Amino acid sequence: MKTRITFAALAAFLMASPAFAQPAAAPTTGPAAGRAIAFNRSLGNCLACHTMKGGDVPSNVGPMLNDMKLRFPDRKVLFQILWDEEKRNPQTVMPAFGKNLILDRRQIEAIIDFLYTL
Numbered sequence: 001m002k003t004r005i006t007f008a009a010l011a012a013f014l015m016a017s018p019a020f021a022q023p024a025a026a027p028t029t030g031p032a033a034g035r036a037i038a039f040n041r042s043l044g045n046c047l048a049c050h051t052m053k054g055g056d057v058p059s060n061v062g063p064m065l066n067d068m069k070l071r072f073p074d075r076k077v078l079f080q081i082l083w084d085e086e087k088r089n090p091q092t093v094m095p096a097f098g099k100n101l102i103l104d105r106r107q108i109e110a111i112i113d114f115l116y117t118l
């Protein structure tokens with residue numbers, strides 16, 4: 001019991017020390033965050049398959065992502081495509097980002113914020 005208390009105290013002390021302070025966190029919502037997630041090769045990696053304005057080494061496996069607000073005025077439709085495109089097209093090569101836990105809800109919402117700037 002005594003050891004446990006000491007441990008807790010030590011942990012609390014360490015967490016409070018500046019050495020453990022987190023650097024200013026990058027934003028996790030909004031278009032800028034969405035762009036970072038979309039372009040990150042180990043997160044959205046959208047450029048592996050899509051051409052998107054501002055992206056380097058884009059691809060044309062999937063359709064170009066442009067005029068998104070015009071083409072997808074209903075945000076829910078975009079969310080569903082990102083959550084589980086297999087539902088719309090069982091043959092798709094696009095990963096089911098939400099269903100397969102590649103991205104969480106907040107990340108998908110941020111990507112949609114970004115898509116609406118394209």
Ligand code: HEC
Binds near residue numbers: 063081
């Ligand atoms: C492995 C390839 C691949 C990746 C990675 C991928 N997609 Fe797709 N995506 C496709 C293909 C192929 C389609 C065409 C529709 C289909 O196959 O169902 C598509 C369709 C779409 C559509 C519908 C576009 C339209 O005009 O109909 C959107 C929106 C979309 N993708 C967004 C994204 C976003 C955002 C990402 C990154 C988070 C992404 N995709 C990652 C392959 C991919």
